[in-house]
Every structure is written in structure tokens, then in C-alpha cells.
Amino acid sequence: xxxxxxxxxxxxxxxxxxxxxxxxxxxxxxxxxxxxxxxxxxxxxxxxxxxxxxxxxxxxxxxxxxxxxxxxxxxxxxxxxxxxxxxxxxxxxxxxxxxxxxx
Amino acid sequence: xxxxxxxxxxxxxxxxxxxxxxxxxxxxxxxxxxxxxxxxxxxxxxxxxxxxxxxxxxxxxxxxxxxxxxxxxxxxxxxxxxxxxxxxxxxxxxxxxxxxxxxxxxxxxxxxxxxxxxxxxxxxxxxxxxxxxxxxxxxxxxxxxxxxxxxxxxxxxxxxxxxxxxxxxxxxxxxxxxxxxxxxxxxxxxxxxxxxxxxxxxxxxxxxxxxxxxxxxxxxxxxxxxxxxxxxxxxxxxxxxxxxxxxxxxxxxxxxxxxxxxxxxxxxxxxxxxxxxxxxxxxxxxxxxxxxxxxxxxxxxxxxxxxxxxxxxxxxxxxxxxxxxxxxxxxxxxxxxxxxxxxxxxxxxxxxxxxxxxxxxxxxxxxxxxxxxxxxxxxxxxxxxxxxxxxxxxxxxxxxxxxxxxxxxxxxxxxxxxxxxxxxxxxxxxxxxxxxxxxxxxxxxxxxxxxxxxxxxxxxxxxxxxxxxxxxxxxxxxxx
Numbered sequence: 001x002x003x004x005x006x007x008x009x010x011x012x013x014x015x016x017x018x019x020x021x022x023x024x025x026x027x028x029x030x031x032x033x034x035x036x037x038x039x040x041x042x043x044x045x046x047x048x049x050x051x052x053x054x055x056x057x058x059x060x061x062x063x064x065x066x067x068x069x070x071x072x073x074x075x076x077x078x079x080x081x082x083x084x085x086x087x088x089x090x091x092x093x094x095x096x097x098x099x100x101x102x103x
Numbered sequence: 104x105x106x107x108x109x110x111x112x113x114x115x116x117x118x119x120x121x122x123x124x125x126x127x128x129x130x131x132x133x134x135x136x137x138x139x140x141x142x143x144x145x146x147x148x149x150x151x152x153x154x155x156x157x158x159x160x161x162x163x164x165x166x167x168x169x170x171x172x173x174x175x176x177x178x179x180x181x182x183x184x185x186x187x188x189x190x191x192x193x194x195x196x197x198x199x200x201x202x203x204x205x206x207x208x209x210x211x212x213x214x215x216x217x218x219x220x221x222x223x224x225x226x227x228x229x230x231x232x233x234x235x236x237x238x239x240x241x242x243x244x245x246x247x248x249x250x251x252x253x254x255x256x257x258x259x260x261x262x263x264x265x266x267x268x269x270x271x272x273x274x275x276x277x278x279x280x281x282x283x284x285x286x287x288x289x290x291x292x293x294x295x296x297x298x299x300x301x302x303x304x305x306x307x308x309x310x311x312x313x314x315x316x317x318x319x320x321x322x323x324x325x326x327x328x329x330x331x332x333x334x335x336x337x338x339x340x341x342x343x344x345x346x347x348x349x350x351x352x353x354x355x356x357x358x359x360x361x362x363x364x365x366x367x368x369x370x371x372x373x374x375x376x377x378x379x380x381x382x383x384x385x386x387x388x389x390x391x392x393x394x395x396x397x398x399x400x401x402x403x404x405x406x407x408x409x410x411x412x413x414x415x416x417x418x419x420x421x422x423x424x425x426x427x428x429x430x431x432x433x434x435x436x437x438x439x440x441x442x443x444x445x446x447x448x449x450x451x452x453x454x455x456x457x458x459x460x461x462x463x464x465x466x467x468x469x470x471x472x473x474x475x476x477x478x479x480x481x482x483x484x485x486x487x488x489x490x491x492x493x494x495x496x497x498x499x500x501x502x503x504x505x506x507x508x509x510x511x512x513x514x515x516x517x518x519x520x521x522x523x524x525x526x527x528x529x530x531x532x533x534x535x536x537x538x539x540x541x542x543x544x545x546x547x548x549x550x551x552x553x554x555x556x557x558x559x560x561x562x563x564x565x566x567x568x569x570x571x572x573x574x575x576x577x578x579x580x581x582x583x
Binding site: 016017018019020021022023028029047059066067 | 157158159160161162163189191192193195196199410
């Protein structure tokens, strides 16, 4: 049952890491809500601090990209955005992740 | 003590504190229920609430170098340049939420200053202040209490030193040394967040001489200790906080921090909470470190507050139909220029920070003083531009009560109409916000908080390296 779930992409855990939000140029929480709505029941979006992540998304408020960990992202595959206009790119990346899993 | 995590925990902890607070001559039984005090409590509460939100955790929380546990950044000792920068970013973030001072940084800076200096005192005098202070710090981190940074003494006749004052209590001092602790007497003035904090960390108000040993004092005590009395300071327009409606401008979070005169009437402090007592030659170092750490902040918090004033001014222009005028755009650009200038100063002094022997990191003092000095000027100019943009209506507008009045409300709504599609209520709210953020107490706090302009000028003389600058000039034109 578990392997069938993974094959179709249901239950994929994509960690969310925010920057601190000192001076964001857009509403970062709103973008994450849009993401969750887009992938409803297909992906889970726990916080970065949780374990067993299949992917990681960095939600930066501006080009300074403070959410990116030092030395570059480690661990699971990751994608970083620093503006609302990058949401379609992020959605495309997650969709690709899902398609790879299904094939 | 159960750790304080949420706003609810914080409010409850203040209810249980039962400290002795006076407002306009009357004792306040519950500070959380007083309409003039509640906005300041709401502002401080955000320092707890924002730490619980994932989208702000990176700035608001950090791992303690003492315990390895996650703590609120306001209880942290800076361990890196990154910590110094994150402090500034955090302050700007919170200012965006409150539009006002949120008070907790003073205690944050006191914790860092005393940490660094207790280490140095021990190295010189083989005292045990550093270990005692680390125990105290662990208590602060684990309980997440709010600490007042207690530096400024009332000072009496400024032309006389502490030991020469007609009334020796005008500077806080030790009046008795016992086997189990000390007894202190005096007061601390301009204590930001005093009435809604749990404890106070006292520091000497200036460098002390040998005859002023009793004034060379740093210690921590709870604000409900017997003999501690807090007298809240009057502010511009504070009666408005007790009214219905929006004439207070920032009705949720008030103006400035809410400062108190805190009196110590023979208050006992156990030795375990004493971190400097008589080592007068080290008092100046502690003062300078606290001052630098606190001046570091102003581009962060006042930068963030200025962001709100810029936004409000832009809205005021939109609401009255002047937003398209080139001089309005120019003035808004200048406001942003000044806000980013002060912010960049805070970032700069943090980026150029360095490690002290204690292991704690410390911002560049010359740049920190420059930042604060810029704030003493630029905030006034930002306020002036806000007034310029929003117009004379800021100073002449009818009451909220007039807008709501059955008799004259219709006139207010008719004659205060601005751009189409904008309600008069929205226009009045924004104008009241500008009025309250840009006058009186708010401006004075920007001038004198963390030290007056003259104090910064003294530091240019000390740190400005004038002799080296003269040598460079001579070298350039080949003067021997």
C-alpha cells in the first residue's frame, strides 16, 4: 500500500523553509497557501524541521535569499524562490517531481 | 516558572506579577486591564507571538549557546556577525507589525553587555560574576521573561558627580552590604517597557571614580521585589488611548515603548544576582558596551517604523488625490532614502562586528554611534515630510466622535471626502496614524533613546582616529 502511494506521488513530503521575513516584497504565507491548494492531497508541506522529506522549498522574501542554508542546500532536492513571480516555476518543478515519481 | 511562550502566557504572567505600578497618581492593580498601558503590552506580546510563527522563526528564534535549546532571540547572546545582523532584521520585522517601539531590545542589549563585561571583570579581579551571570541568563532563556535594561539614573545636578550630589540617591547605589546580598537605593529613569516586564538588569549610568564605588553596580532583580515602585511616564495624546475610536492613531500598539521611573526603596538583591559591585574602573566599559549595542538597533526598529510612516504618507496622498504629483513622489522617495540610510547603518555596524574575549559578538562602536546619530536627524526629517505630504488636515481634523455624531457626522463625512472610492473613515484613520507617529513623544524618543546626539559626538572624538586622518592628509601633500 505504501509503495503504491509513493508511486503515484500521494504523500510526498516537501519541507517548507521561510526566511525570517524582515522586509518581504510579497506575502510569503499566501504563496505557501496557494501551493498547498495547488497540490491538495498530492503533496504534504510540513515545516523544514521535520524529518523524512522528499524535497525542500525555500521561501525567501527578497533576493537576499536568507532562507537558503549556508553552503547551499543539503539533503533532499530543493527549489528556492525570492519573489511571487517565481511561483509558477516552483509549481512546474514540483509537477516534474511528481511526474518522475509516476514514471 | 513555566516558560512564557504565547501572548496569553505573557498577559497571564503580568497579571500574576502584582508589581507596584502607578499611573497618574493612582495604583494600577492589573496593568493588562488599563487602557493606557495595554497597547504597550500588545506590542511587547508580539515579541513572543512572532517567535511561534514559522514564517518568522528564522529571525525570532535561535539555539542557545548555553543549553543547546531553541530560545527567543531576545534572550540570546550574539555568537556571530550573522547574529548581529539577524538582530537588526528582527527589529525591522517587528516594527512592521507594531508601528511602535516593542521595548524588549533594551533588556536584550543589557544581557549582552553584562555578559561581555562580567567576563572581563573576572579576568581582572578574579571575581565570579561571569558564572553567576550565566546562571541568571539560563533562567531568562528558559523562562523567556522580559527584562528591562536599567541604565539611566535621574542624575540630579548634571554639573556634579554622583558623590557630590545634594541627595546621594539621585544615582542608584549600594547602601548596605550583607553576607547574603546587597541593599540598593535610588531610581532608574526612562525605563522602556518597565511596567510590562518581569525583571530588571541594572547597570551603572556612567563611568565611576574610586569615591563612587557604591554607584558601580550591576545586578538583576524581579520587578515585584519589595521596595520597587514603577511610575509610568506621561506621553503626548495618551488620553486618546482611553477613548473609543481611532484618534489614538495606532490604537493596538500605542506610541513609543511606554517608559517608567523605577524607584528602589532599599531593595534587597542576593549576591547570586550581583554582577558588578564596586569595581568602579570597569563601569565605563559596561556603559559603553550597552550604549553601542543599543545604538546598533535604531536603524532596524526606526527603519521599520519609518516604513509604516512612508506607507501611511503614500496612502494619505492617494486618499486625497495628490499621489500623482511629482513633488509627492519626490518626497516619498526622500523618506525611503532616509529610512534605508538609517537601516544600512545598523546593518553596517553589525557586519563590522567582532568577537569579544567572552566569546560574545559586539557591533562596531563608531558605526553604531553614527547610525544612532543619523536617526536623531533623519526621523525628524521623515516626520516633516510626512506632514508636508499629508497636509494641514493632520493638525485640524475633527474628532472620531464628530464623525460618529448624529448632529455633525454627515458634515464630517461630506467635507473630509477625498479621492473617489475612499471612505472618510479610512482617510481619517491614516491621518491619525501619521499625526501620532510623527509628533511629540515619538520624535523625542528618536532623539534621546540610547543616548543623546552629544553622546554620539563624544564617541567620534574617541573613536574617530583623528590623528591618523591628519597623518594621511600630511602624507598626501608631503608634509613631514
